[in-house]
Amino acid sequence: MRREAAEEWRRLDEVRREARKGVKSGEVAEVSAVAREMLREEEEVVEEERQREKxxxxxxREFIVHVPLPDEKEIERRxxxxxxxxxxxxxVSEGLMEEQTEAKDMLNIQR
Incomplete structure (x- = not known):
């Protein structure tokens, strides 16, 4: 992948050098169809690389879940x-525990 990118860069650099040689200062440079196609291909390659990086x-990215934490009073109560x-x-004896549980059930106390 890296080697291909380096070769592509060298090829495009060579095209740019040739274009500079052909243009004298003050003249309007015309881009040939081949050069336009090469530039378009270069842009596509760069865009694909950006897309892959994104x-x-x-x-x-990490997956972060935000959950409510109990406050100090809730922690202290627990x-x-x-x-x-x-x-x-x-x-406490087992009998007393059962009686206490039954009483809580009757009073609908959930603790």
Whole structure:
């Protein structure tokens, strides 16, 4: 790919040099059909390279998801709730836990 681009550049550079030799200062230069076609091909190649670079940039971008984070009060509430549950599991009997769960269900408390 790089070698092809270098060869293309050299070929176009040679065409430019020949064009400069043929034009004297003050004269209007005419571009031959071959030179126009070569310039058009060069533009197409450059445009294709730009397009490929844009596609590669799109692929390189990271996918970032923005999610809401809990505030300090919410974090504190969850930590406290977890500690309460650990202490309840440690010191309370199974029967009392079942009664507490039933009472919460009856009162429709979701904790």
């Amino acid at each position: 596609e590669e940039e799109k692929e390189k 930590v406290l709730e977890k500690k309460k549950m650990e202490l309840l599991n440690k010191y």
